[in-house]
Amino acid sequence: xxxxxxxxxxxxxxxxxxxxxxxxxxxxxxxxxxxxxxxxxxxxxxxxxxxxxxxxxxxxxxxxxxxxxxxxxxxxxxxxxxxxxxxxxxxxxxxxxxxxxxxxxxxxxxxxxxxxxxxxxxxxxxxxxxxxxxxxxxxxxxxxxxxxxxxxxxxxxxxxxxxxxxxxxxxxxxxxxxxxxxxxxxxxxxxxxxxxxxxxxxxxxxxxxxxxxxxxxxxxxxxxxxxxxxxxxxxxxx
Amino acid sequence: xxxxxxxxxxxxxxxxxxxxxxxxxxxxxxxxxxxxxxxxxxxxxxxxxxxxxxxxxxxxxxxxxxxxxxxxxxxxxxxxxxxxxxxxxxxxxxxxxxxxxxxxxxxxxxxxxxxxxxxxxxxxxxxxxxxxxxxxxxxxxxxxxxxxxxxxxxxxxxxxxxxxxxxxxxxxxxxxxxxxxxxxxxxxxxxxxxxxxxxxxxxxxxxxxxxxxxxxxxxxxxxxxxxxxxxxxxxx
Numbered sequence: 001x002x003x004x005x006x007x008x009x010x011x012x013x014x015x016x017x018x019x020x021x022x023x024x025x026x027x028x029x030x031x032x033x034x035x036x037x038x039x040x041x042x043x044x045x046x047x048x049x050x051x052x053x054x055x056x057x058x059x060x061x062x063x064x065x066x067x068x069x070x071x072x073x074x075x076x077x078x079x080x081x082x083x084x085x086x087x088x089x090x091x092x093x094x095x096x097x098x099x100x101x102x103x104x105x106x107x108x109x110x111x112x113x114x115x116x117x118x119x120x121x122x123x124x125x126x127x128x129x130x131x132x133x134x135x136x137x138x139x140x141x142x143x144x145x146x147x148x149x150x151x152x153x154x155x156x157x158x159x160x161x162x163x164x165x166x167x168x169x170x171x172x173x174x175x176x177x178x179x180x181x182x183x184x185x186x187x188x189x190x191x192x193x194x195x196x197x198x199x200x201x202x203x204x205x206x207x208x209x210x211x212x213x214x215x216x217x218x219x220x221x222x223x224x225x226x227x228x229x230x231x232x233x234x235x236x237x238x
Numbered sequence: 239x240x241x242x243x244x245x246x247x248x249x250x251x252x253x254x255x256x257x258x259x260x261x262x263x264x265x266x267x268x269x270x271x272x273x274x275x276x277x278x279x280x281x282x283x284x285x286x287x288x289x290x291x292x293x294x295x296x297x298x299x300x301x302x303x304x305x306x307x308x309x310x311x312x313x314x315x316x317x318x319x320x321x322x323x324x325x326x327x328x329x330x331x332x333x334x335x336x337x338x339x340x341x342x343x344x345x346x347x348x349x350x351x352x353x354x355x356x357x358x359x360x361x362x363x364x365x366x367x368x369x370x371x372x373x374x375x376x377x378x379x380x381x382x383x384x385x386x387x388x389x390x391x392x393x394x395x396x397x398x399x400x401x402x403x404x405x406x407x408x409x410x411x412x413x414x415x416x417x418x419x420x421x422x423x424x425x426x427x428x429x430x431x432x433x434x435x436x437x438x439x440x441x442x443x444x445x446x447x448x449x450x451x452x453x454x455x456x457x458x459x460x461x462x463x464x465x466x467x468x469x470x471x472x473x474x
Contacts, residue, residue, distance in 0.1 A: 051392020082240035082248055089252060100263060107267040109275040115399070118363065118388040171392075185403075195443045208445045211392060 017143070025147040029155030032233060033134050035128045035226045036159040042128040047216040048161055053176040059119055060157025064150055066097045067129050071137040071149035073097075078138050090133045091124070098123045108138045127192050128156055128211035171210030182206070263421065279323070286354050286381045287345045287370040287403070306354075307344040315467025327367060329360045340464045352380055353469070357461025358466075362374070362449040364388040366397065368418060370407075375389035376469040377415040379425075382407040384454070406441045414438055416458065417466070424459045427451040 016022070035041045042063075073093045074081075082091055085238060092191050102120045106111040113120075123129065131153050137145040169175055173182040183192040190197040191204050209215050228234050241250075277296060279302040284291040291302065308322035313336055322341035330338045343354035351374045358367040364387035371381035382404050384397040396403055398410075407414050416425045418439045428440040429448060443451035 038303075049391065051390075055391045080248070082245045083247055084240065085245055088249070092252060092256055096260065099260055103260075103263050103267050107270040107274070110278060112279075114385075115391060115395075119391070151470075211446045 022147055027150040029151040034155045035152050037227050039220050041131045042126050042156050043125050045122055046211040050164040050167055050216050053164045053168050055115050060160050062101050063156055066123050067144050067153040068149035069097050071145040072127055072142050074133045074137040075142040075238050079106045085095035095124050123198030163216055167210045168170050170207045173206050254462055259347050274408040283343050283354055283369055284385050286371045287352050311340040311342055311464050311468050313464050315464045355465045359453050359457025361386050363391045363454045366453050371415045379407050379414045379416055394447045395460045396444045412438045427455045429430050
């Protein structure tokens with residue numbers, strides 16, 4: 001054990017902080033190995049939170065934090081961790097970090113805490129976190145695991161925000177709370193006041209389906225389709 | 239493979255460390271959280287009185303709240319000793335119905351006299367609650383706020399987040415009333431199709447949040463009784 005540890009240390013010293021491999025760890029999950037559209041992990045929360053942009057963004061930040069630090073912690077513990085209870089240990093680490101997020105938000109960003117409500121707790125069951133721990137952190141050194149966590153968190157968050165943007169605009173006519181299209185004065189494009197807004201968009205109505213989780217399923221499906229049509233690497237020809 | 243002894247000691251050590259850190263964080267952040275919670279509650283009551291109060295800063299909220307008269311009612315509608323802000327609806331709910339206390343806030347200002355009543359009920363996932371500011375006919379709604387523990391953002395949580403939904407309660411013409419003296423029915427959160435005949439006693443529900451909206455209807459029906467008993471004594 002001691003020998004391998006020394007060896008590892010030597011290699012770690014030679015490796016740059018942000019070499020090619022490290023940059024790949026950050027960029028891969030954004031496209032080629034996206035947790036939602038390619039690994040198909042974390043779908044459950046992606047369907048549920050994405051009705052509004054702001055909670056999605058906060059959720060994304062929280063997942064980046066939890067994913068990165070859970071990866072880091074588990075990677076640090078990986079050599080001493082008894083294999084029989086590794087899942088339980090991983091869950092303890094995740095649940096711990098999520099509780100920290102919840103406590104801190106409640107003390108310093110109460111409004112956001114109120115808005116996210118149940119979803120903070122749901123990060124614990126987010127498959128991405130556990131998936132990355134099992135697939136990456138258990139077999140890699142801490143710094144790389146940390147980067148992998150950030151990369152996957154960002155990949156997840158990016159999709160979340162894209163889906164939320166589409167759903168909020170078409171479902172509610174707003175974007176991050178800004179009123180864009182609707183039938184009262186408060187909206188930028190007013191579809192009921194007889195001006196150009198009504199001439200062009202008088203027929204427009206919000207799509208009620210977009211508000212429901214099923215819409216997220218369609219939007220994610222379409223995103224996967226678009227991604228695969230230009231990224232041939234992802235298409236399984238066999 | 240590690241020995242059983244190692245596994246036990248390892249998990250014991252890990253859980254102890256986690257428990258100690260969490261306990262430390264929880265207790266050290268508690269005062270901040272309590273302060274947020276209390277301020278949030280005050281803001282909530284004030285927003286029911288006037289939606290513009292939402293943008294006031296912390297000190298202004300404290301000052302405004304200080305000018306609000308606070309009463310506590312028992313289920314028969316009699317005033318009992320105490321301050322409304324000390325009544326925790328969450329705890330009251332667990333008591334027997336005959337022992338519950340109800341907070342009532344009375345606001346006098348800007349030429350208005352508003353009575354803020356509170357109710358608590360069940361949403362889809364967890365509790366929902368709300369406050370209604372009533373004009374001095376004790377029927378017409380002048381303002382409203384809602385809150386919840388765990389409704390879905392974008393769906394059930396819209397009762398709190400969607401200003402347009404809340405505005406329906408006090409911005410419609412004719413003004414909405416919480417109770418119909420002729421039919422003996424309370425205000426209803428209605429799903430689908432407009433029925434103009436009953437417009438003053440109905441509010442349009444939120445799409446995709448049927449259970450939460452039904453919860454609001456039930457909450458109003460159940461929660462108003464002691465307040466109405468008190469208001470009847472005022473009328474005489």
